[in-house]
Amino acid sequence: MASRHDREHQMSQTDGRDNHTPKDDNLRGTFVSVLLLGAFITAAWFGVFLLFINRG
Amino acid sequence: MHIHRLEKIWIVIGTLMLVVFLIAVGIGAFVMDDHPPGHSKGIKLDPEKVYETPPFDNPRLEKIGENEYNAYIVAYVYGYSPNNIEIPVGATVHFYVTSADVVHGFAIPGTNVNMMAVPGEVNELTYTFDEPAEYLLLCNEYCGVGHEYMATKIIVKG
Amino acid sequence: MHGKSDSKLALWHILVAYVALALGGVAGLLQGLVRGGLIELPYGIGYYQLLTAHGVLMALVFTTFFIIGFLYAGMVRTTGPLLNTVNRIAWIGFLMMVVGTVLGVILVLLNKATVLYTFYAPMKASPWFYIALVLIVVGSWCALAAIVSQLRYWKRTNKGKMSPLFAFMSATTMILWFVATLGVAATVLLQFIPWSFGWVDKINVMISRTLFWYFGHPLVYFWLLPAYMCWYVILPKIIGGKMFSESMARLAFVLFLIFSVPVGFHHQLMEPGISPTWKYVQVVLTFLVVVPSLMTAFSMFATFELYGRSKGAKGLFGWLKKLPYGDARFLLPFVGMLLFIPAGAGGIINASNQMNAVVHNTLWVTGHFHITVATTVAMTFFGVTFWLIPHLTGRTFTKKLNRMGILLTIVWSLGMVIMSGAMHIVGLFGAPRRTAYTTYFDHPTALSWLNYETVMAIGGVILFIGIIILVASIVMLLRAPKGTEEFPIAEVHENAGSVPAVLDKWGIWIVILVVLILIAYTVPFSDMLGSGYGSKPWVTW
Numbered sequence: 001m002a003s004r005h006d007r008e009h010q011m012s013q014t015d016g017r018d019n020h021t022p023k024d025d026n027l028r029g030t031f032v033s034v035l036l037l038g039a040f041i042t043a044a045w046f047g048v049f050l051l052f053i054n055r056g
Numbered sequence: 057m058h059i060h061r062l063e064k065i066w067i068v069i070g071t072l073m074l075v076v077f078l079i080a081v082g083i084g085a086f087v088m089d090d091h092p093p094g095h096s097k098g099i100k101l102d103p104e105k106v107y108e109t110p111p112f113d114n115p116r117l118e119k120i121g122e123n124e125y126n127a128y129i130v131a132y133v134y135g136y137s138p139n140n141i142e143i144p145v146g147a148t149v150h151f152y153v154t155s156a157d158v159v160h161g162f163a164i165p166g167t168n169v170n171m172m173a174v175p176g177e178v179n180e181l182t183y184t185f186d187e188p189a190e191y192l193l194l195c196n197e198y199c200g201v202g203h204e205y206m207a208t209k210i211i212v213k214g
Numbered sequence: 215m216h217g218k219s220d221s222k223l224a225l226w227h228i229l230v231a232y233v234a235l236a237l238g239g240v241a242g243l244l245q246g247l248v249r250g251g252l253i254e255l256p257y258g259i260g261y262y263q264l265l266t267a268h269g270v271l272m273a274l275v276f277t278t279f280f281i282i283g284f285l286y287a288g289m290v291r292t293t294g295p296l297l298n299t300v301n302r303i304a305w306i307g308f309l310m311m312v313v314g315t316v317l318g319v320i321l322v323l324l325n326k327a328t329v330l331y332t333f334y335a336p337m338k339a340s341p342w343f344y345i346a347l348v349l350i351v352v353g354s355w356c357a358l359a360a361i362v363s364q365l366r367y368w369k370r371t372n373k374g375k376m377s378p379l380f381a382f383m384s385a386t387t388m389i390l391w392f393v394a395t396l397g398v399a400a401t402v403l404l405q406f407i408p409w410s411f412g413w414v415d416k417i418n419v420m421i422s423r424t425l426f427w428y429f430g431h432p433l434v435y436f437w438l439l440p441a442y443m444c445w446y447v448i449l450p451k452i453i454g455g456k457m458f459s460e461s462m463a464r465l466a467f468v469l470f471l472i473f474s475v476p477v478g479f480h481h482q483l484m485e486p487g488i489s490p491t492w493k494y495v496q497v498v499l500t501f502l503v504v505v506p507s508l509m510t511a512f513s514m515f516a517t518f519e520l521y522g523r524s525k526g527a528k529g530l531f532g533w534l535k536k537l538p539y540g541d542a543r544f545l546l547p548f549v550g551m552l553l554f555i556p557a558g559a560g561g562i563i564n565a566s567n568q569m570n571a572v573v574h575n576t577l578w579v580t581g582h583f584h585i586t587v588a589t590t591v592a593m594t595f596f597g598v599t600f601w602l603i604p605h606l607t608g609r610t611f612t613k614k615l616n617r618m619g620i621l622l623t624i625v626w627s628l629g630m631v632i633m634s635g636a637m638h639i640v641g642l643f644g645a646p647r648r649t650a651y652t653t654y655f656d657h658p659t660a661l662s663w664l665n666y667e668t669v670m671a672i673g674g675v676i677l678f679i680g681i682i683i684l685v686a687s688i689v690m691l692l693r694a695p696k697g698t699e700e701f702p703i704a705e706v707h708e709n710a711g712s713v714p715a716v717l718d719k720w721g722i723w724i725v726i727l728v729v730l731i732l733i734a735y736t737v738p739f740s741d742m743l744g745s746g747y748g749s750k751p752w753v754t755w
Contacts, residue, residue, distance in 0.1 A: 074504055168571045174486055178486060191659075192660065196575035201754065204652035
């Protein structure tokens with residue numbers, strides 16, 4: 001018979017909940033969105049950086 | 057205080073990104089000596105006496121080496137002295153710029169030459185002109201009704 | 215429930231803000247057409263006069279009046295009717311700001327203050343222009359006193375309870391504003407006014423610039439924080455969801471409080487008189503103030519995702535489809551948020567020490583602040599206006615008004631993307647900002663900019679159409695059918711967790727702020743105090 005602990009563990013594996021903070025919701029879309037934001041900032045920054053180096 | 061695991065990761069990633077930028081410009085500035093313009097020697101001069109204070113008592117381009125020059129330039133409403141400066145291609149120029157009146161800009165589009173000419177202060181930057189062209193040197197800080205006419209040329213002969 | 219005077223107070227601030235925006239918009243249209251080489255100015259109007267009017271009306275008057283009105287309305291909504299003394303201080307502040315604004319605008323129109331909204335020394339305007347600025351700033355300090363007093367009273371009568379989030383954020387914003395305006399007040403009162411009256415011969419230019427930019431950077435956070443308040447506290451309610459985390463929202467705000475001020479040098483990176491070391495120190499501090507915005511991005515996406523998933527959305531981005539794009543109260547701030555992506559990226563570039571040489575004083579900077587304050591912040595404020603005016607006047611936000619709001623979203627964002635986009639590009643090619651139409655005697659470099667400047671003009675015309683839609687909307691809002699319109703305040707998500715007490719206090723954060731200011735400014739500023747020659751006045755217009 002599966003213990004309550006095992007059942008919670010199973011739940012956390014199937015719906016993306018974090019083991020350490022069982023209250024964390026599924027925010028994978030958020031995470032990817034902010035990573036895209038970071039990528040945009042990085043790309044823009046390096047674009048101007050390269051322009052600066054090139055002109056220097 | 058509860059912080060979502062993914063938010064913690066994001067904050068770390070975001071901060072790392074910013075640190076990378078800071079290291080890049082930090083190395084550029086303090087290791088490669090490519091710091092923002094600004095005379096580190098802190099020379100001050102009386103703006104009312106600018107034309108009596110060396111080297112601006114004789115604004116000029118001065119050859120100091122093989123292909124190396126000092127340019128002592130006064131910005132004023134609405135021009136630069138000297139103007140139409142001619143240099144050979146590959147020349148390294150140390151610009152020393154001040155203003156005889158209000159704050160002006162000192163900018164050469166297409167290059168990294170871009171700094172403020174402030175009365176009472178001497179601003180400085182060094183640039184090597186690798187491409188021949190007739191560069192536009194213009195004022196990009198509003199200085200009065202003639203601001204949009206304040207410009208001259210840096211003629212790099214190749 | 216609002217006392218009638220409280221509602222009027224907030225409403226009049228907002229209406230003055232929009233009068234300023236409309237006038238500033240006329241100036242902006244003319245500027246764009248001139249710079250695009252399409253018209254010449256009639257009746258001897260000066261380009262730089264228009265530019266001064268545009269900057270002052272948009273960046274100082276529209277923003278300050280709207281923000282204070284919005285904050286008052288939210289204070290009433292969350293802490294109850296304003297105390298009599300609070301209400302009175304607030305009206306006094308309003309009158310002072312109006313008198314200052316009118317005085318300032320008259321002087322600009324008379325060509326006695328053609329110094330642009332940054333009024334850099336040693337250009338000298340009429341002393342009454344600086345007095346006008348003092349009236350506006352001191353008037354705004356009355357708003358600080360009002361909001362802080364009101365919150366204090368609420369805390370005394372609600373012992374042991376955490377401040378309502380909107381009230382906490384309002385107080386934080388006004389405290390930041392006060393600390394920031396000390397700089398501009400110091401330079402105006404101690405330098406510009408005596409000098410422009412002739413009581414003092416010379417002015418130290420570097421000190422005046424440094425005091426101005428000590429104020430000038432937190433100024434933009436004074437604009438941004440109320441927009442963030444809409445995003446954090448109001449938008450979740452509008453979409454039918456909940457706030458993601460009250461703690462993270464409060465943490466973001468206290469981080470803004472401590473990091474927004476000690477960073478003014480990133481506006482002075484191309485200047486002499488400040489060592490490369492201190493410029494870099496303030497660049498590092500500037501990058502720290504990016505962090506609470508990165509946190510805000512996460513909170514916003516999280517709020518939307520939690521809501522979307524609660525409505526059954528699946529997959530990585532299914533929640534995007536669940537958002538109420540047909541509701542202008544959501545769409546206007548949402549588009550503002552999206553455009554904050556390039557806006558914020560540009561800001562990080564601007565602050566990057568020696569890299570600033572690529573963009574300093576070019577039209578890129580103009581593109582930057584149009585996509586930040588004139589898009590993200592302005593569109594958020596427009597989105598608030600569509601429900602706030604009916605809320606304050608006992609009317610309703612109708613379907614017709616909603617359609618106006620959607621139309622405004624499209625027109626405004628289109629105009630800004632076109633105009634600001636062209637500005638960013640032509641700025642990278644070195645085209646200067648704050649400059650009237652010129653080809654620098656037909657220099658090829660300047661000629662290469664003309665097409666972009668024409669595109670800028672087209673964007674400007676589209677924006678002016680936006681202003682017309684906006685003004686029409688406000689008239690319609692003031693005449694909308696009677697009823698009640700809610701002031702939406704979000705509840706917090708169940709999983710958000712508790713808020714630590716330190717995030718409902720200001721003492722510790724103000725101490726940290728002061729320490730950071732002292733670290734960032736003491737050495738370079740005392741260098742300036744101890745040396746340098748002053749400049750006599752110049753009137754170059």
